[in-house]
Amino acid sequence: MTDAPAKLEIRGLGVRFGGLVALDDVTLSIGRAEIRGVIGPNGAGKTTLLNAVTGVSRPTSGDILLDGRTISGLKSSEIAARGMRRTFQTSQLFRGMTVLENVMTGLHANMRTSIFDAAFSSARVRREEREAAEKAWAALEFVGMTRFADRDGGELSFGQQRIIEIARALVSEPQVILLDEPAVGLSLNRVIELEDLLRKIRAERGVTVIMIEHVIRVVMNVCDRVTVMASGRKIAEGTADEVTSDRNVIEAYLGSGFDADGQKS
Amino acid sequence: MLKLISPVPVFCSAAIFAAALPAFANQYTIFVGNLAFIYIILTLGLNLLLGYTGLLAFVNAALFGIGAYATAIARTKFGIPYGFALPLGGLAALAVGVVVALPALRLTGLYLALASISFAQFAVWVFAHWDPVTGGPTGIRMAAVAYGFSGSWETVHYYVSLAICIASVVVTSNILRSRVGRSFVAIRESEVAAEGLAIDLTRTKTTAYGLSALYAGIAGGLFAPILTLVVPESYDLFQVIVQFAMVVVGGLGSIAGAIFGAVGLIGVQEALRATKELQEIAFGGMILLTVLFLPSGLAGLLRKYLPEWREPLRRRGDDR
Numbered sequence: 001m002t003d004a005p006a007k008l009e010i011r012g013l014g015v016r017f018g019g020l021v022a023l024d025d026v027t028l029s030i031g032r033a034e035i036r037g038v039i040g041p042n043g044a045g046k047t048t049l050l051n052a053v054t055g056v057s058r059p060t061s062g063d064i065l066l067d068g069r070t071i072s073g074l075k076s077s078e079i080a081a082r083g084m085r086r087t088f089q090t091s092q093l094f095r096g097m098t099v100l101e102n103v104m105t106g107l108h109a110n111m112r113t114s115i116f117d118a119a120f121s122s123a124r125v126r127r128e129e130r131e132a133a134e135k136a137w138a139a140l141e142f143v144g145m146t147r148f149a150d151r152d153g154g155e156l157s158f159g160q161q162r163i164i165e166i167a168r169a170l171v172s173e174p175q176v177i178l179l180d181e182p183a184v185g186l187s188l189n190r191v192i193e194l195e196d197l198l199r200k201i202r203a204e205r206g207v208t209v210i211m212i213e214h215v216i217r218v219v220m221n222v223c224d225r226v227t228v229m230a231s232g233r234k235i236a237e238g239t240a241d242e243v244t245s246d247r248n249v250i251e252a253y254l255g256s257g258f259d260a261d262g263q264k265s
Numbered sequence: 266m267l268k269l270i271s272p273v274p275v276f277c278s279a280a281i282f283a284a285a286l287p288a289f290a291n292q293y294t295i296f297v298g299n300l301a302f303i304y305i306i307l308t309l310g311l312n313l314l315l316g317y318t319g320l321l322a323f324v325n326a327a328l329f330g331i332g333a334y335a336t337a338i339a340r341t342k343f344g345i346p347y348g349f350a351l352p353l354g355g356l357a358a359l360a361v362g363v364v365v366a367l368p369a370l371r372l373t374g375l376y377l378a379l380a381s382i383s384f385a386q387f388a389v390w391v392f393a394h395w396d397p398v399t400g401g402p403t404g405i406r407m408a409a410v411a412y413g414f415s416g417s418w419e420t421v422h423y424y425v426s427l428a429i430c431i432a433s434v435v436v437t438s439n440i441l442r443s444r445v446g447r448s449f450v451a452i453r454e455s456e457v458a459a460e461g462l463a464i465d466l467t468r469t470k471t472t473a474y475g476l477s478a479l480y481a482g483i484a485g486g487l488f489a490p491i492l493t494l495v496v497p498e499s500y501d502l503f504q505v506i507v508q509f510a511m512v513v514v515g516g517l518g519s520i521a522g523a524i525f526g527a528v529g530l531i532g533v534q535e536a537l538r539a540t541k542e543l544q545e546i547a548f549g550g551m552i553l554l555t556v557l558f559l560p561s562g563l564a565g566l567l568r569k570y571l572p573e574w575r576e577p578l579r580r581r582g583d584d585r
Contacts, residue, residue: 056457080463092458096450096518096578105447109463115472118443119436125443132444168462 005068007032007208008053008176013062013072015045015052022048024232025062030176033202035209037223037240039216041252045232046212047089050178053210054086055079066176081109085169086178089212091161095154099145099164102153103136104129106168139171140164142204143197159186163194170201176208177201183215191218198222220244228252272521272576276434279524283427287420297535299423299491302430303484304527308511309437309520310480315509316518317446317578318473319453321374322381323505324365325481327388328358330500332485334392337405337495347410347490354486355479362478366471385505392497404496407489419491426487433480437520440476441577449473450518450578503545507534510548514555516564519579525563 006029015023023045030036038046051057053064055076064072071079085106094102111132117125140146143163148156156164162182169177182198183191195218201207202222213219219226220240228236228243230252236243243249283302287295307329314320336354339345345353365384372380392399399405412421440446448469451459456466489495507530515526530548537543555562567574 054461056460075465076457076460077463077465080461086461088458092455094451094454094458096454097447101447101578104444105451105459105464106462108444108448108451111444113444115440115445115476118440118445121439121442129443172463 006030006065007034007067008210009063009065009068010049010053011063011065013049013052013064014060015048015057016060022232023052023059026229026232026234027062028227028234028237030208030210032208033206034224035198035202035211035222037219037226038210038212038229039214039219039226039243040229040235043231044229046229047180048232049229050086050180050210050212053079054084054178083172083175084178085172085174085176087162087165087169087180087182089180089184091158091165093153093156093161093164093168095152097153098150099153099156100133100136100140100149102164103139103168103171104132106139106171107132107135110172136167136171139167142170142200143167144193159190162186163197166197166201170205170207173205174207176210179209179211179213181212181214183213183218186215191215194218195221216244270571271574280427280431284424287423292417292419295419295423296491297531299419299426299487300535301528301531302423302426303487303491304508304511304531305430305524306433306480306484306487307508308515308523308527309433310477310484311508311512312515312518312520312523313437313449313473313480314477315512316516316522317441317453318449318470320369320470320473321378322369322474322477323378323509324362324369324381324384324474325477325508326500326502326504327385328362328478328481329485329488329504329508330388330392330497331361332358332482333489333495333500334399334405334485335482336486336489337407338398341405341407351483351486354489355483358482358485359475359479362481363471363475366474366478369474370467370470382502382505386502389497389501392500399497400495402497404494407493407495409493410490422487422490429483429487433483434520434524438577441520445469445472446578503541506545506548506552510552514551514562516562516567519562519564519567520576521567521574522562522564529563 008030010026010028013023013026026049038049040046048057052059055074059072063070066082066084071082111128113125113128137146137149140149143166145164145167148160183194186194198209199222201209223240225238226240226243227234228249235252236246236249283298286298307325311325314322332354335357336350339350339353340347369377369380393402409418410422412418414421448464451462451464452466452469460466511526511530512523514530516522533547534544537547559565
């Protein structure tokens with residue numbers, strides 16, 4: 001992994017909100033088809049990092065490169081169009097659309113239909129729609145959620161919504177996906193399913209995954225490498241075993257009140 | 266049997282009924298029917314902004330006026346035949362709508378509502394004071410449209426409005442079934458998530474504003490001849506409220522709702538034609554009652570009692 005060129009390269013990234021330094025000189029290099037865990041206590045800057053990488057908030061310093069090309073400063077939609085997708089801490093499945101339509105929305109940039117084509121519903125539009133629906137169905141199949149295809153996005157449980165969000169992120173065959181706490185609030189069985197899904201994403205899709213996660217067992221079980229953050233800085237990096245035995249990390253984050261499964265006791 | 270009560274057969278039956286109506290209706294009923302078609306077009310257009318894209322913009326009353334004025338000016342000042350003046354009205358509203366959308370792109374929620382109501386008021390002021398073009402407070406008198414058919418021109422105009430109204434319903438439904446419609450709803454639900462799926466906010470919102478403006482402008486062009494007079498007060502704040510009430514009472518984000526809202530409220534308006542004050546109270550009251558007791562409007566009742574009723578991109582399940 002070290003000799004292959006990095007898929008996503010983050011160099012000296014800083015984000016300031018007024019006087020508040022949310023992210024300070026963070027450097028990461030993430031390889032192709034790597035699952036990178038990002039952990040750290042609340043307020044460590046994990047979501048800020050995700051927002052900066054996806055263009056939701058503007059970096060104040062540093063650079064972000066996708067396949068060696070800089071993407072910092074681009075609009076969020078432009079970064080997404082270059083093959084980056086994310087999910088959110090609080091599920092953002094769209095209501096008023098079926099689950100299938102939600103996943104089809106993930107193909108927006110892959111489709112050509114203009115407003116004029118759409119208005120007259122030409123044969124070409126209908127074909128494109130059919131193809132999109134098939135791809136979306138396949139993505140739902142991949143995450144095991146086809147039984148909800150016809151339900152409204154807002155009707156499902158948060159756990160289900162979060163998995164469907166992953167399907168929506170994957171459907172456009174992105175190069176990088178960023179997941180913000182995908183396991184939070186899931187029951188143990190669902191957590192195990194999520195771990196299987198993440199492994200499957202790595203094995204079958206070759207997607208680079210960056211995952212913020214508080215549920216330590218997921219991090220231990222699926223992440224190739226783990227970056228630990230605290231107070232807006234990177235404090236450690238390595239395999240899950242390495243970082244969890246790192247003295248700095250134990251002090252900053254796992255120091256007290258955690259059992260072996262990483263659950264708060 | 267139940268399959269018959271689904272959008273396409275119900276809509277076709279309604280269209281056939283509307284097409285047969287002039288055979289046994291008087292001039293006044295034809296006038297009201299024509300008005301209803303015009304307001305269906307308006308409500309569909311406003312619903313694209315309010316209901317589907319979630320933009321609280323109240324520019325459509327003004328754009329309705331711009332469509333009416335542009336059509337009237339094209340006919341009376343430049344002698345352009347109505348068949349060309351009508352699409353010109355639509356295009357004029359589209360152009361103004363897109364220009365107005367540019368500053369509005371950065372605004373959402375209440376700020377957008379306030380800014381767009383200011384624009385609506387400004388437009389009325391222009392209609393009333395730009396005498397050489399708009400004829401000032403006395404407006405523009407427009408002769409009956411010479412369609413070249415036998416029979417009354419009002420009946421022919423009724424069919425023109427009906428045809429455009431049907432086309433609007435079909436086009437709206439087509440758009441909602443495409444990636445364009447999905448991008449509207451995605452923006453309504455979450456701008457951040459929409460952008461994260463490579464949906465360009467500027468482009469999509471401009472499309473929604475433009476499309477909505479085109480509907481309003483064409484409705485204006487159809488409206489101009491039926492009163493034979495284009496005057497500023499047709500497009501004032503009350504017009505904003507009428508259209509808003511139709512969208513809300515009918516149900517945000519539903520094509521059937523837009524049709525119910527427009528037809529129902531035109532009925533109320535005509536029942537209270539003698540007293541404009543009562544109309545204003547009735548419309549305000551209906552908005553209030555709907556918001557309090559039936560937040561998803563008449564379309565919500567449809568969803569509750571006819572769960573098989575399917576429409577593109579319409580919210581199912583519980584109300585918020």
